[in-house]
Amino acid sequence: MYLDFHTHGKLAKYLPFSVPYTQWLLAEAYAAGLDAICLTEHFNTQQFDEVYGYIASHGCPVGDAFAFGRLRVFPGMETDIAEGGHVLCIGPMEAIRELNRRLEPHKARGSFLPFAELARLFDEYPVLVGAGHPFRAGGHIPDLPEEQLARFDFLDLNGKDIAEHRARTERLTYGLGHQLQKPVVGGSDTHQAVQYGCIRTRFERNVSTFRELYAEMQAGRYGIDIHPDATAKVRAAALLKRALKEIHALGGDYVEVLLREGGESPAVLAAKRRPAV
Numbered sequence: 001m002y003l004d005f006h007t008h009g010k011l012a013k014y015l016p017f018s019v020p021y022t023q024w025l026l027a028e029a030y031a032a033g034l035d036a037i038c039l040t041e042h043f044n045t046q047q048f049d050e051v052y053g054y055i056a057s058h059g060c061p062v063g064d065a066f067a068f069g070r071l072r073v074f075p076g077m078e079t080d081i082a083e084g085g086h087v088l089c090i091g092p093m094e095a096i097r098e099l100n101r102r103l104e105p106h107k108a109r110g111s112f113l114p115f116a117e118l119a120r121l122f123d124e125y126p127v128l129v130g131a132g133h134p135f136r137a138g139g140h141i142p143d144l145p146e147e148q149l150a151r152f153d154f155l156d157l158n159g160k161d162i163a164e165h166r167a168r169t170e171r172l173t174y175g176l177g178h179q180l181q182k183p184v185v186g187g188s189d190t191h192q193a194v195q196y197g198c199i200r201t202r203f204e205r206n207v208s209t210f211r212e213l214y215a216e217m218q219a220g221r222y223g224i225d226i227h228p229d230a231t232a233k234v235r236a237a238a239l240l241k242r243a244l245k246e247i248h249a250l251g252g253d254y255v256e257v258l259l260r261e262g263g264e265s266p267a268v269l270a271a272k273r274r275p276a277v
Contacts, residue, residue, distance in 0.1 A: 001203040002225075003036045003213075004029070004196065006078070006088060006132065006156055006187020009051050010041065011244055011254070017047040019054060021255045028193030030071040034200060038090045038187070040076035040132075044107035048100050056093050063208030064092055072208065078132055079103065082114045085139030088156060088187075091127030091210060099125060115144055119151045128214055133158035133189065135172045142176060149180055154217060159188040159199035162226060163234035183217040186224040192244070195237035198230040 007029070009022045029037050041051055055073055059066025066073045076090035077100060089099070102121065106113045113121070122129050131152050134141040141149075155177045161169040177184040186199040204221045207213045216222055227233060244254040 001035045001206045002033055002200045003038070003074075003185075003203060004034050004188050004190075004199075005038045005090075005130070005154075005185045005201060006040050006158065006189045007037045007196075008041055008078075008189075008191045009039050009055075010045055011191050011241060013042050013045040015046065015245075015248060017050050017054075018255045020259060022051070022054065024259060025193055026068045026071055026073065029196050030069060032193070032196035034071065034196060035206070036065065036072040036074060038074045038076040038088075040078045040088050040090065040187075043077050043079040043100055043103055049097060052093065052097050052100075063212075064210050065208050066093070074210070074213075079118060080109075080112045081118055081141075082112045083140045083144065085115075085134065085136075085141040086132035087115065087118060087141075088130035088132045089122055089127040090130070091125060095125040095127055099127070115141075115148055115151075119148065122151075126210070128153040128210060130154045130156050130185075131176075132156045132187075133161050134176060135169060136161055142172075149176075152180065152182055153214065154183045154185050155180075156189075157184050157186045157199065157224060159186065159190070159195065159226075159230060160234055162199055163231040166226075166230075183220070183222075184224070185217065185222070186226075190237060192237055192241050194240055195234055198227050198233045200225045200227075 009025060010017060041048060052075060055066050059068050059073055062072055064074060074090055075093045075096040076088060077096050079087045081087055129152055131141045133156055155173055157173050174184055186201045188195050188198050190196055202223045202225050203216050207216060244258065247254040247257055
């Protein structure tokens with residue numbers, strides 16, 4: 001099973017939720033060779049609850065995940081902390097949605113919770129907590145006290161950072177994982193489809209619950225695959241994101257521009273030829 005631990009369902013936080021855009025993302029995720037994704041949308045994105053309401057109401061429940069065709073979507077969230085940095089959590093849908101509602105007073109810059117307080121909140125729910133791209137500039141997760149670092153359940157080997165500084169990202173992230181004795185898993189951090197597949201976490205068996213997923217992570221029954229063209233994929237993705245945001249800024253409909261040709265993309269057609277897993 002190929003899983004991406006860090007993905008987004010919207011192009012940008014300030015843009016409105018678009019069902020066609022999210023549908024396109026999910027179709028392209030499977031086309032890119034993924035069997036499952038963790039949807040870790042930013043906690044302060046516009047219409048957070050509508051995004052997850054759509055997943056819950058239109059996906060077919062499979063354990064803790066929601067199936068869209070052959071792709072399974074595991075709920076999650078990415079939260080800013082006062083110290084600087086992003087914290088991932090993945091868990092049951094209602095836990096993620098309730099956590100997001102409780103974080104409402106802390107969604108603006110200047111009111112982010114310190115990690116210690118956020119961790120205490122997470123402790124009330126059955127969620128796994130991850131250090132998102134811990135060595136990206138501006139973040140200070142590695143500087144947290146050792147007892148706080150111990151709260152993390154996994155570390156994010158981030159596709160965007162791999163594309164920019166692979167040797168450094170691998171050395172530092174695996175080094176911290178070894179120090180903390182925590183699993184390191186791969187996430188693309190994509191907001192649009194081109195970046196899917198730049199990094200994938202390869203599990204030996206299919207799982208559909210977070211209990212099963214964490215057991216496989218702790219047992220080390222997984223590996224991380226980095227695409228040989230990861231840098232090109234991430235750079236192309238950044239260009240596409242910039243162009244689509246500019247279309248929106250100029251008053252255009254970036255979703256209509258992206259999907260106007262009709263029919264199905266080559267990637268989606270290729271996905272239909274993938275064998276079922």
